[in-house]
Amino acid sequence: MSETRPAPLAGLKVIEISAFVAAPLGAMTLAQLGADVIRIDPIGGNIDANRWPISDDGTSIYWASLNKGKRSVTLDLKSEEGQKIATDLIAEAGTLVTNLPARGWLSYENLSQHREDLVMLRLNGSHDGKPAVDYTINAASGFPIITGDDERPVNNAIPAWDVAAGLYISNGIIAAELERRSSGKGQEITLALSDVMLATVGNLGYIAEVQATGKTRGPLGNGLYGAYGQSFATSDGREIMVAVISNKHWRGLGKA
Structure with missing residues (x-):
């Protein structure tokens, strides 16, 4: 015990x-x-x-x-x-x-x-x-x-x-x-x-980004800044989120 x-x-x-x-x-x-x-x-x-x-x-x-x-x-x-x-x-x-x-x-x-x-x-x-x-x-x-x-x-x-x-x-x-x-x-x-x-x-780098580029980000929706991310509707009426942030993820997405 x-x-x-x-x-x-x-x-x-x-x-x-x-x-x-x-x-x-x-x-x-x-x-x-x-x-x-x-x-x-x-x-x-x-x-x-x-x-x-x-x-x-x-x-x-x-x-x-x-x-x-x-x-x-x-x-x-x-x-x-x-x-x-x-x-x-x-x-x-x-x-x-x-x-x-x-x-x-x-x-x-x-x-x-x-x-x-x-x-x-x-x-x-x-x-x-x-x-x-x-x-x-x-x-x-x-x-x-x-x-x-x-x-x-x-x-x-x-x-x-x-x-x-x-x-x-x-x-x-x-x-x-x-x-x-x-x-x-x-x-x-x-x-x-x-x-x-x-x-x-x-x-998270937001302040430095504005200082370095002089720009601010616009509306992103479900997009993932700096990588790939997006929401999708499925044929059976669901919503899914796909995010890819590494080469392994890309290979896994391609396989799927």
């Missing part, structure tokens, strides 16, 4: 105060790695507690899916009593993930007075602190212009930048936790949804 090993983040306690996709996904990823994640919501539920899709009994499938493996506390965070209870929970845990404005009682300056080695990760919309959401950030990336097969911009149905930011959040907390274990010091980490998008666009 094999020995059951503890989860990688067993023993790490995280407080989450957030809404919508990126921060809850980041905290859920930490929970899946073994962290004890406690989510604090307003009494009566957060702004996205009833977001679609919903089940027949009115339960938000979206909310339940993003908060698997977490524990839950509801507090009136507008009251001094609620803020004190939340502060005590954060101080006891030592790690906080939030996408709320970090000012007043929720500021790092205040919370670190209650826990000197506090690790706090705060997600903003833009690098300058202004609000933004996945779909506005995606529009700014230019990707809607090359989505679809005509000149109308088409936004992505998948909140890709929220998902990417959520994984950056979990990586950021893990990195800060490793640093704290070696140095004994906490830190505040600020992450912006817009910076996640810009870093990704840069890493």
